[in-house]
Amino acid sequence: GNSVTQMEGPVTLSEEAFLTINCTYTATGYPSLFWYVQYPGEGLQLLLKATKADDKGSNKGFEATYRKETTSFHLEKGSVQVSDSAVYFCALSDMNSGAGSYQLTFGKGTKLSVIP
Amino acid sequence: NAGVTQTPKFQVLKTGQSMTLQCAQDMNHEYMSWYRQDPGMGLRLIHYSVGAGITDQGEVPNGYNVSRSTTEDFPLRLLSAAPSQTSVYFCASRKAGTDNQPQHFGDGTRLSIL
Numbered sequence: 382g383n384s385v386t387q388m389e390g391p392v393t394l395s396e397e398a399f400l401t402i403n404c405t406y407t408a409t410g411y412p413s414l415f416w417y418v419q420y421p422g423e424g425l426q427l428l429l430k431a432t433k434a435d436d437k438g439s440n441k442g443f444e445a446t447y448r449k450e451t452t453s454f455h456l457e458k459g460s461v462q463v464s465d466s467a468v469y470f471c472a473l474s475d476m477n478s479g480a481g482s483y484q485l486t487f488g489k490g491t492k493l494s495v496i497p
Numbered sequence: 498n499a500g501v502t503q504t505p506k507f508q509v510l511k512t513g514q515s516m517t518l519q520c521a522q523d524m525n526h527e528y529m530s531w532y533r534q535d536p537g538m539g540l541r542l543i544h545y546s547v548g549a550g551i552t553d554q555g556e557v558p559n560g561y562n563v564s565r566s567t568t569e570d571f572p573l574r575l576l577s578a579a580p581s582q583t584s585v586y587f588c589a590s591r592k593a594g595t596d597n598q599p600q601h602f603g604d605g606t607r608l609s610i611l
Contacts, residue, residue, distance in 0.1 A: 413597040415599060417602075422604075423604055423605075424501075424587055424602035424603050424604045424605050425540075425587065425589075425600075425602040426602070427599040427600075427601075430597065430599060432597040470539065470540070474597070474598075484528075484530060484542055484545055484555070485540075485589075485600055487539045487540045488539055489537060489538060489539035490539050
């Protein structure tokens with residue numbers, strides 16, 4: 382079946398530091414990949430997505446590249462801000478993997494805290 | 498834009514009580530889902546629906562019922578609440594078609610079972 386593994390947190394960084402959150406996946410087909418962000422007390426919001434190999438998703442200074450050869454979709458940001466403090470979830474969608482496959486499979490989330 | 502609306506935002510129940518968590522979306526999305534979020538567990542799928550009149554079980558369906566009488570609404574029922582159901586519950590919707598459509602989430606219902 383499908384699965385997503387992301388680095389465990391929590392991650393604490395100083396403002397303006399470089400961020401990487403690792404994400405690798407297992408899928409039976411050719412999934413679409415997503416990063417979602419959850420700010421305290423809120424629901425999940427789509428941060429970025431990539432739908433095929435070598436695609437780069439980007440939004441709000443965050444980037445992630447769909448690497449089929451390493452089955453990875455690592456999230457990066459060059460200079461984090463305090464407002465980036467949140468929980469980040471990697472997820473995949475693979476509609477070719479059977480019943481219910483249009484549902485997202487999520488990683489367990491990585492909590493990021495950015496300190497001034 | 499209302500998006501996905503969940504009510505209530507907070508609820509405290511006693512063991513054995515029943516209740517319904519409401520979810521409504523105004524985007525005419527075919528797919529709707531319920532997840533629970535627990536510390537260190539990420540999001541786990543409870544039930545989902547691909548359209549009005551069609552529902553199916555997800556990863557952790559025991560103790561929960563759903564129905565989908567309209568495209569807009571997808572309520573989640575706790576039949577007899579147990580402390581293990583203390584969690585944050587999220588409803589999500591998604592447009593049918595290809596797998597590159599993102600899910601849209603509500604703000605969650607924080608449920609405590611005493």
